Amino acid sequence: MSVGHTFLGMLEGQPRHGYDLKRAYDEAFSPDRPLAYGQVYATLARLLKHGLVVVDGVEPGGGPERKRYAITEAGVADVRSWLAQPVKPEPYLQNVLYTKIVLALMSGRSAVDLLDVQRTEHLRLMRELTRRKTSGDLADQLICDHALLHLEADLRWLELTADRLDDLAARLHHI
Amino acid sequence: MSSRALLVAIDVRKSYGPTAALAGASVTVGAGEIVAVMGPSGSGKSTLLHCLAGIVPVDAGTVRYADRDLTKLSDVERSALRRSDFGFIFQFGQLVPELTCLENVALPLRLAAVRRREAERRASAWLHQLEVDDVADKLPGTVSGGQGQRVAVARSLVSEPRVVFADEPTGALDSLNGEKVMVLLTKAARDSGAAVVLITHEARVAAYADREVVVRDGAVLDYSTVERAA
Numbered sequence: 370m371s372v373g374h375t376f377l378g379m380l381e382g383q384p385r386h387g388y389d390l391k392r393a394y395d396e397a398f399s400p401d402r403p404l405a406y407g408q409v410y411a412t413l414a415r416l417l418k419h420g421l422v423v424v425d426g427v428e429p430g431g432g433p434e435r436k437r438y439a440i441t442e443a444g445v446a447d448v449r450s451w452l453a454q455p456v457k458p459e460p461y462l463q464n465v466l467y468t469k470i471v472l473a474l475m476s477g478r479s480a481v482d483l484l485d486v487q488r489t490e491h492l493r494l495m496r497e498l499t500r501r502k503t504s505g506d507l508a509d510q511l512i513c514d515h516a517l518l519h520l521e522a523d524l525r526w527l528e529l530t531a532d533r534l535d536d537l538a539a540r541l542h543h544i
Numbered sequence: 545m546s547s548r549a550l551l552v553a554i555d556v557r558k559s560y561g562p563t564a565a566l567a568g569a570s571v572t573v574g575a576g577e578i579v580a581v582m583g584p585s586g587s588g589k590s591t592l593l594h595c596l597a598g599i600v601p602v603d604a605g606t607v608r609y610a611d612r613d614l615t616k617l618s619d620v621e622r623s624a625l626r627r628s629d630f631g632f633i634f635q636f637g638q639l640v641p642e643l644t645c646l647e648n649v650a651l652p653l654r655l656a657a658v659r660r661r662e663a664e665r666r667a668s669a670w671l672h673q674l675e676v677d678d679v680a681d682k683l684p685g686t687v688s689g690g691q692g693q694r695v696a697v698a699r700s701l702v703s704e705p706r707v708v709f710a711d712e713p714t715g716a717l718d719s720l721n722g723e724k725v726m727v728l729l730t731k732a733a734r735d736s737g738a739a740v741v742l743i744t745h746e747a748r749v750a751a752y753a754d755r756e757v758v759v760r761d762g763a764v765l766d767y768s769t770v771e772r773a774a
Contacts, residue, residue, distance in 0.1 A: 485758070495751035503727055517748055524747045528584065 372404065372412050377421060377440055377448040384425040384439035387413055397508055413438060421447055470530065474538045484531050488524060495520050550575040550739055551707060556595050556605035565591035567762035568605070573707070578730060578740040580750035583759035589743045590711055592759060596741060597630055597709045598622035609707075627655060631700030631708040631738070633729070635715040637692040639684035645695045646671065646680040652703045670698035674728050690721030697729045701736060708733055711743045726752045 375398065376390055385393070387409055395403040416422040421444035428435040440448075466487065473480040495517055502513035530537075551573040558566040565588045573579050573596075583589050594600045595607060598614045599622075607614040609629070614622060626632075631652075639648045649667035654660065671677050674694040679687045684695070693713060700708050713729065714722030730752045733740045742753055750756050757764050 488758070489756075492747060492750060492756055495747060496753070499748075499751040517751065521747045532584075 371451065372408065373416055373421075374448055374451045376412060376416065377444045378452070380422060380438060380440040381445060381448065384437050386435065386437050390438070400509075416444070419443075470534075471537070471541065474534070474541050480534050480538075481531060484527050488527055491520050491524050491527075548575045549573070550577075550610060551596060551741070552606075552608045553592070553596055554606050554608075556592070556607060557603045558591055558595055558600065559603055564762055566595065566602075569595075569759065569762065569764040570605075571596070571757050571764050573739050573741060575706070576734070576737045576739055577755075578733060578742060578753040580742045580744055580753035580756040581759060581764075582744060582747070582750050582756050584745065587759045588762040589745075589759050591762075592764065593709050593711055593741060593743050597632070597707075598626060627652065628703070629706050631703065631705035633693075633696050633700045633708065633710040633713045635712040637684065637696035639692060639695060639699070641684055644681050644683060645676070645687065645692075648684065648695060649699045649702050652699060656703060667698070667702055670702050670732075671695070673732055674698045688721075689717055690724060693717060693721070693725050694728060697725060697732065701732055701738065704736060705738055707739045707741065709741045709743075712745070713742070714744070714746070714749055722749065 372394070375394060379385065379390060379393060390413075391404050391406065391409045413422065416438075417424070420441055422438045422440055424436050425439035426437045428437070469483055470480050472478075473483050498513045498517050498520075502510050502517070505513070549572050552571075554570050556566050556569045557564070567588075569588065569592055571579070571581070571592070581589050581592060591600075595602050598607070598609075598617065602615055605615070609625070612625070614625075617625065639645070640651065643651065646664055646667050649670055650660070650663040653663035653666060658666075668677070668680060671680055674697055676687075676691050676694045676698070679691050679695065684692050687695070693716075697713070700710070708729075710729065714725055717725060726749060730740070740753070742750070744750050
């Protein structure tokens with residue numbers, strides 16, 4: 370996650386204090402893992418250095434956290450370009466799972482058991498996400514949808530692999 | 545998960561001609577528990593539901609519901625039990641096309657000899673709970689798939705069953721409507737204390753349940769059966 374670009378996007382609407390940025394970021398994007406203050410101010414310092422934000426005002430008597438930051442034209446161009454770039458898809462399965470299945474078959478263990486255990490674990494997490502999604506706000510729903518759809522894709526791969534275990538076992542005899 | 549077993553199938557076998565649909569299936573559903581039954585197409589999921597609900601007789605094994613052995617009941621007794629204690633939802637709502645949505649929901653009560661006014665009052669309350677009050681006077685053919693399925697959920701719960709059997713209840717719906725049906729179905733079932741046997745091949749739908757069992761080649765391994773029967 371690019372915290373810098375996210376800050377820029379959040380500053381497009383209005384100038385904000387560092388603390389205000391952190392609070393809004395945590396609420397919208399990372400309720401489970403709040404940003405450390407150190408990371409907030411290091412990120413803002415970097416954006417300042419590159420001319421993507423400026424200090425819009427300093428409240429008298431305040432420490433560094435009382436600075437108010439505003440996005441610059443260069444900052445707007447930067448965030449626009451970042452948003453326009455596609456995120457790199459990650460199509461490859463978890464190597465650990467594939468390796469475990471192959472090793473189970475090569476060593477004569479039950480790959481079906483291994484797949485069943487993994488399915489149970491996936492569904493446990495999916496239930497947890499579904500509960501969070503059902504009781505959460507729209508941001509929770511969107512974040513959980515993404516996770517649920519990825520976990521579902523994993524499970525569909527597991528089902529397909531279960532159907533192909535005989536073929537896989539036959540091929541491994543030649544290795 | 546509820547600790548009290550309400551519906552218990554042990555080593556159930558069922559064949560259609562030479563094809564074994566269930567080859568020793570065991571599963572336990574607790575009172576008020578929502579259990580997803582998963583498995584690939586043709587694995588025996590729907591046959592399991594039909595056996596658990598007493599829709600078809602089993603060839604071997606036992607199905608116990610509360611303190612009754614379904615395998616020892618006559619067709620007439622099983623039919624009466626289904627009407628009084630069970631609710632059903634299918635992939636395609638299977639609403640009666642000539643009746644309005646309100647009349648469809650009231651139908652199980654009318655069949656149980658509840659007076660029309662009272663039946664429609666209760667049906668109306670369920671339509672409200674499923675957020676489809678506005679289709680009460682419409683015929684099923686004129687409402688959307690999602691609305692029709694919510695009407696079917698209302699009909700399955702109107703007679704306050706102890707078990708709802710749902711066979712791919714979101715199978716014909718798009719993702720958002722399917723999600724809405726699952727949220728409303730599970731909330732309504734939990735509020736009324738009904739157990740749900742939820743047949744689905746979709747993991748995202750199964751994730752609304754309390755736990756899942758998997759049917760493969762007509763067999764179910766349900767770990768909880770062993771400890772509960774002990």
